[in-house]
Every structure is written in structure tokens, then in C-alpha cells.
Amino acid sequence: MAPPPAIRFDRTGQVFSARSGRVEALRDVGFEVRQHEFLAILGPSGCGKSTLLRMIAGLLKPTSGSVEVYGKTVTGPREDIGIVFQKPTLLPWATVEENVTFPRRHKTGRVSRADRARAQELLDMVGLEGFGKRLPDELSGGMQQRVGIARALLMDPEILLMDEPFSALDALTREVMGLDLLKMFADKPKTVVFITHSVTEAALLADRVLVMTGRPGTVLTEIPVPLDRHRGPETLKEPAVNDLASHLRDLLIGKRAA
Amino acid sequence: MYERLLGACALGGLMAASSAMAADKVAYQLDWLPGGDKAPIYVCIEQGFCEAEGLEVTIVPGRGSTDAISRLAAGSSDIGMADIGALLAAKAQEGVGVTAVMSVFNTGPHAFYTLAGSGFDSVAGARGRTIATSPFTSSNVYLPLVLEEVGIAEDDITLIKADPGALGPMLMTGRADGIIAWMTDLTRYGNQAAEAGKKIVALPWSEAGLELYSASLIASDGFLAERPDVAARFVRAFRASVAFCRENPEEAAASVAALVPELGAEDVTGSLKDALPLIFNEVTDANGLGTFDADRLAATWARVAQAQGLDAAAFDPETAVARSYLPES
Amino acid sequence: MTSPRICATSSSASGQPDMAQESWPAPAVTPYRDAIAAALRRAGQMPGLATLLTLAGTVAFWEISVRLFAVPSYLLPAPSAILGTFGVIGWDRWATHVIATLRVALMGFGLSILIAIPLAVLMMRVQILSRTLYPLLVVIQSTPVVAIAPIIIVVLGAGDAPRIVITTLITFFPLVVATATGLAATPPELIELSRSLRAPGFREMTQIRLPFAVPYIFSALKISITLAVIGAVVAEFCAAEAGVGYFIQVSTSLFKLPQAWGGLLVLAAMSLALFQAVILVQRLLFPWSLPKSR
Known part of the structure; x- marks a missing residue:
């Protein structure tokens, strides 16, 4: 028997009851994410992409269908999942190192020497060597987001959920950050669900791209990226990336026009 | 040598302790802020009258007669000063636990103040005038009575209310033809007028026929019941202090200024001299210092009841006073 | 040369x-x-x-x-006349008044912090409390303290207690509102992070919500500290044996306007000093919470 997929959505729907009435965010969503796969989810704004992530993390229960992680239905918040938000949302009063160790301090009330060593290791890995004692304010937006990534990796989660993590950065920083992210996963592979609205970013980073429609969000199509895992700045010049990007763009624009 | 010194110290400490033990603590409630018209209690402390009776007195400023009466009733002060009119009204309506033990101002201090040369030179001259008063003074209660006394309807005057501090300036600047104030403030208003190059005329309501008891020494019933001896000693010391004020107003004023340096001795002397005629006058000559004459007390109650719309027959003013604490004279 | x-x-x-x-x-x-x-x-x-x-x-x-223009002193005293009154009552007496007012203002301010912040936390945690307490707080806030001050004084008796309570009543409302606003203004991502970690609820309060409310709390503290001085003065107007407000009242009752203005000057200096002290505390303890350099 094949091992269960890391994440599985089965006819999952989500309806919010707002003051103005019912809002159907997701309808009949079905897809799987394999172990150590990098899945990019692409779609127009407001198609419920963030809702998907929150359901995986167990912060939100689906109103219909189910979400499974490693073959088990998600019923509450899971600790084996790391989240990187669109904004770094660091604690402005804490140093970079304290921000990285924050999940431990927040969960258990204290931070061990091992945690601090791990934080140091993660900071080195995200390229922030020597910045541990700085305050977030002293860092650029890109560096702050690197702290956010290190924070999400502190507990060594199997699954990393990233909600448009680089959308606030300039185009160049964005590419560098994305490729650095892939380098990190080369040694220690993770299952990644990466939400973006950049077609180039999706094509450059992902193993597979899930394209969604607007509200209510449904899966339009899944497209595998015809490239191996070794990607670098030169990957951007490959015709396959450009072809895929323009194909994705057509899908999104076509969907919007329809 | 050393032991003797130690012994002396111990003895001194013992004496200090015993004298502190012996002195009875009394909290004295003023009906208003410190001032020259409140001189007797400062004289009592500063000139040793209180100490001679074995009393250790602390002074608590108040904010009007009603405030003073409620604090005495609540027992936070033992004895103090308040208008007997306010006391009678409070006792008739709510039966508060306080009793008057000595009259101090045996005539009402209420008056119109006007500017010399304005033609407003008698209480009856108030007709058609604009009069300024402060919102909370007890004088307002008696105003209709004094107007009735001189045959003026309330509609015949324009009454405006303002902060006490604004009354003087309003009179000087002509915003009011007259103001309602107490005779104890004659010197203060006189000085203020002098600064503006003007002269003040005081028209006391008592001269227009408003005869009544006013500021009186009033004690908490709890204090009287639990420490009647202390109360009697206090009244004795207070009465002696009042007499001292009459004989030595300058020294009395110096006593006030010594305890309350915010008040200049000059101002204190002025307001004490303004207050003395309210304490010593033909009523005092006839009945003696501090007494409550039954007829005058009944007349006072009749006035208060009329002014406040109370049933005069429903309350006996004699139940509000206790004459036994006054020394025999 | x-x-x-x-x-x-x-x-x-x-x-x-x-x-x-x-x-x-x-x-x-x-x-x-x-x-x-x-x-x-x-x-x-x-x-x-x-x-x-x-x-x-x-x-x-x-x-x-x-x-x-030879303005009479009861309308507007000259600055020189005001300054001249400072020597009249002696420095020890001034110190007594300033310390009395400062003591009431600071104790009332402290008490209102001790009440307002836990109250805001409680209202954040318990939705029903928030809905029931807010109207009550508004009623308390819109009650003119001056009107109920005599009652407070009669009930609480002599001493600092009634004055401290009056000061607290005047100062605590902005603190409760600002703290509650600050607690609710925490980035939702961090609350999700906290939930996903399944951390205990009190740590969400102590490690995320309260620190994020610090800038809000300090804005309110700056308002409250000046209100505390006003509160102490209002209380002294109703009942006091010492204090700058009492000094002003005694001076006005004697028509010593320059002396009263001297008291006002001292009050203004006290307010300014206390306001700066709050800023200093924020700068020393929570430098990150200050507005970013302009």
C-alpha cells in the first residue's frame, strides 16, 4: 500500500456566515500534496487561498468535505506545521534571535540552550549570520521575512505553509529569496504549500502549480513544472519557465474575462 | 554620667508620652476655608486655650455649612462651625445627628455690596437692579425674605449667579449693580475696590429686619454622647478664645497667619474686625456670649422654614440646641 | 593685530x-x-x-x-506680581502643597492603572463582560465627578482616600478604552501562530497582546497623567487641608489673584514634568514602542 499523501483535500468546502449573509469561499476543492513536494497555489485575489492554508493548519474547520494530513483528518491546530505569513509580523520588542525562538517560549514558557543553538543555525541558513542581537526595526523587509521563515522552521515542522511570503518585496529580492528557499530545502526537504499571485514565482519555485478560480474558489487545473529541483538565477531564462508562466497568465486572465 | 543622661531621656520620653496621652484629640470642622473670621479656633491652638483644657485640636477645612454638617454627622469631625439655619433645615428634614452647642454669629452676615455713588444705598434700593451672587451661598435662601421685608417682589430684581471669585470684578466693572456677600468680607472687597479706584458700600440685611442666628458651634451627637466632658472643655476654651479675639484682634490675626501662612496677617486682621460685630453686638450685650435665646431661635427657625418651604410647626428648634455645654456665666 | x-x-x-x-x-x-x-x-x-x-x-x-493699560490684578496680574508671591509662604510650605497634590495625583494614577489594565484584559477575554461593562464605564465617565465628589468624601472620610478615588475616576476611562483597543489591535497572524502552537491562553495575553498594546497604553497614560493632576485639584477643591488646588482655592477666596496664578503656574509645571516623566519611562522601558523617527 502506498503511503498516504502529506496533505489531501476531499470535496472540501468553506462557507462563512457574515453579517451581510453567507459567503462561499471554497467549493468542492480536491487535491493532494505529496511528501516533500513544493506546491504553488495560484489564483485571483479573494479565491480562498489563505483559507486553504488555515484549514491545513487546523485553525479553521471545513464546512463540508475534509482535510487530511498524513492520512488523518485535521480536527484542531497541528504543531508539526510551520507558517510563514505575508507580513513578517515579528515582535518589535524582541531581538531577531528571540523572535526565532519565540514559538518555543510561547508554547512552553522557556527557551533551552539547544533552542538557541538551533535558532543560530537557522539564522545562518537564511543568511542572517551575526544579526541575532538586532531588533526587527533595524532590518530590511526581506531580512525580516527571512527571520519569519527561520521562526517557522524552529520546531522543524514536516509541512511549511507560506502565504504570499515575498509579495511585499521588490522583484529582485523576491527572486533571490525564493531561490534561497529552495537551497534550504535541498538538504532538508519539506512539504511546502506556497501561495502566490506571481506566475513567474510559481513557475520558478514549484514542482507543481495549482490554479484556482475566483469566488467561490475551486480548482481549475493542476500543472506540473517540467524542471528538476536544481534551479538558479539562470532557470529564469529557460524557455520552459517562460512558457509555463505565460500559460498560467493566460489561464488567470482568461478566467477573469470569463 | 551616661546613665543619668539615659535616665533623663527616658523621663523626658515618659513625660512627653504622658502629656500626649492626657491631651484629648478633637477634630474641628471649619465651614469654609481658613480666614480671619475663623480666628477663634486658631487662637485656641496658638494662644494655648486648647492646651490649657487638655485638648489637642486639628483643623479640617470645609466647603460650606452643608458639607460641614454632613462631615460632623458622619463622625469624621467632632465639633465645628456651621450656619444654624442649615442645621435646622437638615434636622427638620433628615434628623441628622448633630447639635448646636454655642452661637457665634448671633446676627446674619448677609449683605448687599454696592459701589459708592451708584445710588443703590439701601436694601430697599435693590428694586430694578442686577444683583450677582454665588450659586451655593446660604444667603440665597434668605434673599426672598429680606426682599419681602422691604416690599420688593423677586421679579423686581435680576439675579445672576457666578463663581464667588468673579463677584468682586463684576461689581467693579459694572456688570452687576450689587452683589450678595457676607459682612466678614468687607475689608477684602474694600481693598479690591480701592485697586480699581472705587469705594464699597455694605448694606447688611440685618438692618432691614432680617434678625437671625447664624454661624454656630455644632457638635456631632456621637462626640457629645461619648465624650461630654471633652465637649464641655472645648466649648469653654473656644469661648475664651472668642473673647481673646475681641480684646486682641492683631494678636489673634497673627495666630491665624502663623498657622496658615497663605493668609497675610493684614487680610486676616481685616476680616476678623469685620466679623467681630457679628459676634459682639446689642444681642450679645442682652443675652451674653454664645447663648441661644429661645425667642430668637424660634424666630430664626420660622425664617428658615419659610425660606425653604418647610412646615414650621412640625419641628421644634429647641431639639437642635444643647445649652448645657456653655459655662455658667 | x-x-x-x-x-x-x-x-x-x-x-x-x-x-x-x-x-x-x-x-x-x-x-x-x-x-x-x-x-x-x-x-x-x-x-x-x-x-x-x-x-x-x-x-x-x-x-x-x-x-x-493698568489692568487691575483681579482681572490679570502681571507676571512680576505672580512671581513675587512665591516668596510669601516659604519653600517648605510650597513643598507641602506640591507633595500633597503629587501624592494624590500619582496614587490615583497608579490605582487607575491597576484597575484599568486588568479590566481591559478581562473584557478582552470575556466577551459578555465587554458588552455589559462598556455601557457602565461610559455612564461612570459621563457622570460629572464634581457632582458626586461630596458623596465620595462623606463616605470615605478624611485623609487621601476620597481624593485618590476621585482622581482614579477621572483618569481610568481613557486607560481602559486604549488598553482594550490595543489588546484587540494585535496582528491577527500572531494570534493564529499562538493558536497553531496550542499555547496557553494567558501567554497569548502576556507575550503577544499586552506588549502590542504598550504604545496604546502609553498614549493613554500621557492623557491620564495630566488628568490625574486635574483630578487631584478637583478633589482638593472639594476637601483638602493642603495641596496646590487647595492653595489656589484659599488664594482666590481671599482675592489674592496673583497668588492663585502662582499656584496655577506650579500646577502647569507639575503637569509638564509628569508628562515628560511618562515619556521618559516609555523611552527607557519600551524604546521600540515609540513612533518611528520622522
């Missing part, structure tokens, strides 16, 4: 380096204009000096006007 010194003086007075004048010869008027501009710029760069000059100018204008 003398001429170089004159040269040096004039060049430094013009505020222009010599080099600049040599390379760009300017019309004769510019050095003066530059000198004025430079002086103004320098004054602008020293906010303390600018404030001082404005203050000195105002006081001078006030003094001259009062003397010129």
Missing part, C-alpha cells in the same frame, strides 16, 4: 565659512540676510531655545501690556 580678529568675528557672525564667500562673491546685503537665516535655522535646530524664546516673548508682552 586687531584686523584679523575683526575679520574672524565678522565671518563667524555671518555664519558663513570663509571659503564659501571667496568662491561665490555675493552682493553686499546677503551676509546679513544669511546671518539672520542662519540664526533662525540654528534656533530651529534647538527646539529648547525656540520654546524658551517664545515663552520669554509671551511673558514680556504680558508684563508690558498689564503695566501699560
Whole structure:
């Protein structure tokens, strides 16, 4: 028997009851994410992409269908999942190192020497060597987001959920950050669900791209990226990336026009 | 040598302790802020009258007669000063636990103040005038009575209310033809007028026929019941202090200024001299210092009841006073 | 011997380096204009000096006007007359008044912090409390404290207690509202992070919500500390044996207006000092919570 997929959505729907009435965010969503796969989810704004992530993390229960992680239905918040938000949302009063160790301090009330060593290791890995004692304010937006990534990796989660993590950065920083992210996963592979609205970013980073429609969000199509895992700045010049990007763009624009 | 010194110290400490033990603590409630018209209690402390009776007195400023009466009733002060009119009204309506033990101002201090040369030179001259008063003074209660006394309807005057501090300036600047104030403030208003190059005329309501008891020494019933001896000693010391004020107003004023340096001795002397005629006058000559004459007390109650719309027959003013604490004279 | 010194003086007075004048010869008027501009710029760069000059100018204008138009002291006393009253009652007596007011203001302020912050936390945690307490708080806030002050004084008796309660009543409302707003203004991502970690609820409060509310709390503390001085004065107007408010009241009751103005001046200085003290505490303890450099 094949091992269960890391994440599985089965006819999952989500309806919010707002003051103005019912809002159907997701309808009949079905897809799987394999172990150590990098899945990019692409779609127009407001198609419920963030809702998907929150359901995986167990912060939100689906109103219909189910979400499974490693073959088990998600019923509450899971600790084996790391989240990187669109904004770094660091604690402005804490140093970079304290921000990285924050999940431990927040969960258990204290931070061990091992945690601090791990934080140091993660900071080195995200390229922030020597910045541990700085305050977030002293860092650029890109560096702050690197702290956010290190924070999400502190507990060594199997699954990393990233909600448009680089959308606030300039185009160049964005590419560098994305490729650095892939380098990190080369040694220690993770299952990644990466939400973006950049077609180039999706094509450059992902193993597979899930394209969604607007509200209510449904899966339009899944497209595998015809490239191996070794990607670098030169990957951007490959015709396959450009072809895929323009194909994705057509899908999104076509969907919007329809 | 050393032991003797130690012994002396111990003895001194013992004496200090015993004298502190012996002195009875009394909290004295003023009906208003410190001032020259409140001189007797400062004289009592500063000139040793209180100490001679074995009393250790602390002074608590108040904010009007009603405030003073409620604090005495609540027992936070033992004895103090308040208008007997306010006391009678409070006792008739709510039966508060306080009793008057000595009259101090045996005539009402209420008056119109006007500017010399304005033609407003008698209480009856108030007709058609604009009069300024402060919102909370007890004088307002008696105003209709004094107007009735001189045959003026309330509609015949324009009454405006303002902060006490604004009354003087309003009179000087002509915003009011007259103001309602107490005779104890004659010197203060006189000085203020002098600064503006003007002269003040005081028209006391008592001269227009408003005869009544006013500021009186009033004690908490709890204090009287639990420490009647202390109360009697206090009244004795207070009465002696009042007499001292009459004989030595300058020294009395110096006593006030010594305890309350915010008040200049000059101002204190002025307001004490303004207050003395309210304490010593033909009523005092006839009945003696501090007494409550039954007829005058009944007349006072009749006035208060009329002014406040109370049933005069429903309350006996004699139940509000206790004459036994006054020394025999 | 003398001429170089004159040269040096004039060049430094013009505020222009010599080099600049040599390379760009300017019309004769510019050095003066530059000198004025430079002086103004320098004054602008020293906010303390600018404030001082404005203050000195105002006081001078006030003094001259009062003397010129012979304004009587009961309308507006001259600054010199006000300052003259400071010596009248002696420094120990002043200290008594200032300490009395300061004690009530600070204790009332402290008590309102002790009440307001836990109350806001409670209202954050318990939705029903928030809905039921808010209207009650608004009612308390809109009750004129002056009207109920006599009742408070009769109930609580002599001593500082009634004055502290009055001060607390005046100061605590902005604190509760600002703290509640601050607690609710935490980035939702961090709350999700906390939930996903399944951390205990009190740590969400202590490690996320309360620290994020600090800038809000300090904004309110700055308002409350000045209200605390007002509260102490209001309380002293109703019942006190000492204090700057009491001093002002005694002075006005005696028509000693310059002396009352002296008290007002002391009150203003106290408010300013306390306000600066709150800013200093924020700068020392929570430097990250200050507004970003402009």
C-alpha cells in the first residue's frame, strides 16, 4: 500500500456566515500534496487561498468535505506545521534571535540552550549570520521575512505553509529569496504549500502549480513544472519557465474575462 | 554620667508620652476655608486655650455649612462651625445627628455690596437692579425674605449667579449693580475696590429686619454622647478664645497667619474686625456670649422654614440646641 | 593685530565659512540676510531655545501690556506680581502643597492603572463582560465627578482616600478604552501562530497582546497623567487641608489673584514634568514602542 499523501483535500468546502449573509469561499476543492513536494497555489485575489492554508493548519474547520494530513483528518491546530505569513509580523520588542525562538517560549514558557543553538543555525541558513542581537526595526523587509521563515522552521515542522511570503518585496529580492528557499530545502526537504499571485514565482519555485478560480474558489487545473529541483538565477531564462508562466497568465486572465 | 543622661531621656520620653496621652484629640470642622473670621479656633491652638483644657485640636477645612454638617454627622469631625439655619433645615428634614452647642454669629452676615455713588444705598434700593451672587451661598435662601421685608417682589430684581471669585470684578466693572456677600468680607472687597479706584458700600440685611442666628458651634451627637466632658472643655476654651479675639484682634490675626501662612496677617486682621460685630453686638450685650435665646431661635427657625418651604410647626428648634455645654456665666 | 580678529568675528557672525564667500562673491546685503537665516535655522535646530524664546516673548508682552493699560490684578496680574508671591509662604510650605497634590495625583494614577489594565484584559477575554461593562464605564465617565465628589468624601472620610478615588475616576476611562483597543489591535497572524502552537491562553495575553498594546497604553497614560493632576485639584477643591488646588482655592477666596496664578503656574509645571516623566519611562522601558523617527 502506498503511503498516504502529506496533505489531501476531499470535496472540501468553506462557507462563512457574515453579517451581510453567507459567503462561499471554497467549493468542492480536491487535491493532494505529496511528501516533500513544493506546491504553488495560484489564483485571483479573494479565491480562498489563505483559507486553504488555515484549514491545513487546523485553525479553521471545513464546512463540508475534509482535510487530511498524513492520512488523518485535521480536527484542531497541528504543531508539526510551520507558517510563514505575508507580513513578517515579528515582535518589535524582541531581538531577531528571540523572535526565532519565540514559538518555543510561547508554547512552553522557556527557551533551552539547544533552542538557541538551533535558532543560530537557522539564522545562518537564511543568511542572517551575526544579526541575532538586532531588533526587527533595524532590518530590511526581506531580512525580516527571512527571520519569519527561520521562526517557522524552529520546531522543524514536516509541512511549511507560506502565504504570499515575498509579495511585499521588490522583484529582485523576491527572486533571490525564493531561490534561497529552495537551497534550504535541498538538504532538508519539506512539504511546502506556497501561495502566490506571481506566475513567474510559481513557475520558478514549484514542482507543481495549482490554479484556482475566483469566488467561490475551486480548482481549475493542476500543472506540473517540467524542471528538476536544481534551479538558479539562470532557470529564469529557460524557455520552459517562460512558457509555463505565460500559460498560467493566460489561464488567470482568461478566467477573469470569463 | 551616661546613665543619668539615659535616665533623663527616658523621663523626658515618659513625660512627653504622658502629656500626649492626657491631651484629648478633637477634630474641628471649619465651614469654609481658613480666614480671619475663623480666628477663634486658631487662637485656641496658638494662644494655648486648647492646651490649657487638655485638648489637642486639628483643623479640617470645609466647603460650606452643608458639607460641614454632613462631615460632623458622619463622625469624621467632632465639633465645628456651621450656619444654624442649615442645621435646622437638615434636622427638620433628615434628623441628622448633630447639635448646636454655642452661637457665634448671633446676627446674619448677609449683605448687599454696592459701589459708592451708584445710588443703590439701601436694601430697599435693590428694586430694578442686577444683583450677582454665588450659586451655593446660604444667603440665597434668605434673599426672598429680606426682599419681602422691604416690599420688593423677586421679579423686581435680576439675579445672576457666578463663581464667588468673579463677584468682586463684576461689581467693579459694572456688570452687576450689587452683589450678595457676607459682612466678614468687607475689608477684602474694600481693598479690591480701592485697586480699581472705587469705594464699597455694605448694606447688611440685618438692618432691614432680617434678625437671625447664624454661624454656630455644632457638635456631632456621637462626640457629645461619648465624650461630654471633652465637649464641655472645648466649648469653654473656644469661648475664651472668642473673647481673646475681641480684646486682641492683631494678636489673634497673627495666630491665624502663623498657622496658615497663605493668609497675610493684614487680610486676616481685616476680616476678623469685620466679623467681630457679628459676634459682639446689642444681642450679645442682652443675652451674653454664645447663648441661644429661645425667642430668637424660634424666630430664626420660622425664617428658615419659610425660606425653604418647610412646615414650621412640625419641628421644634429647641431639639437642635444643647445649652448645657456653655459655662455658667 | 586687531584686523584679523575683526575679520574672524565678522565671518563667524555671518555664519558663513570663509571659503564659501571667496568662491561665490555675493552682493553686499546677503551676509546679513544669511546671518539672520542662519540664526533662525540654528534656533530651529534647538527646539529648547525656540520654546524658551517664545515663552520669554509671551511673558514680556504680558508684563508690558498689564503695566501699560493698568489692568487691575483681579482681572490679570502681571507676571512680576505672580512671581513675587512665591516668596510669601516659604519653600517648605510650597513643598507641602506640591507633595500633597503629587501624592494624590500619582496614587490615583497608579490605582487607575491597576484597575484599568486588568479590566481591559478581562473584557478582552470575556466577551459578555465587554458588552455589559462598556455601557457602565461610559455612564461612570459621563457622570460629572464634581457632582458626586461630596458623596465620595462623606463616605470615605478624611485623609487621601476620597481624593485618590476621585482622581482614579477621572483618569481610568481613557486607560481602559486604549488598553482594550490595543489588546484587540494585535496582528491577527500572531494570534493564529499562538493558536497553531496550542499555547496557553494567558501567554497569548502576556507575550503577544499586552506588549502590542504598550504604545496604546502609553498614549493613554500621557492623557491620564495630566488628568490625574486635574483630578487631584478637583478633589482638593472639594476637601483638602493642603495641596496646590487647595492653595489656589484659599488664594482666590481671599482675592489674592496673583497668588492663585502662582499656584496655577506650579500646577502647569507639575503637569509638564509628569508628562515628560511618562515619556521618559516609555523611552527607557519600551524604546521600540515609540513612533518611528520622522
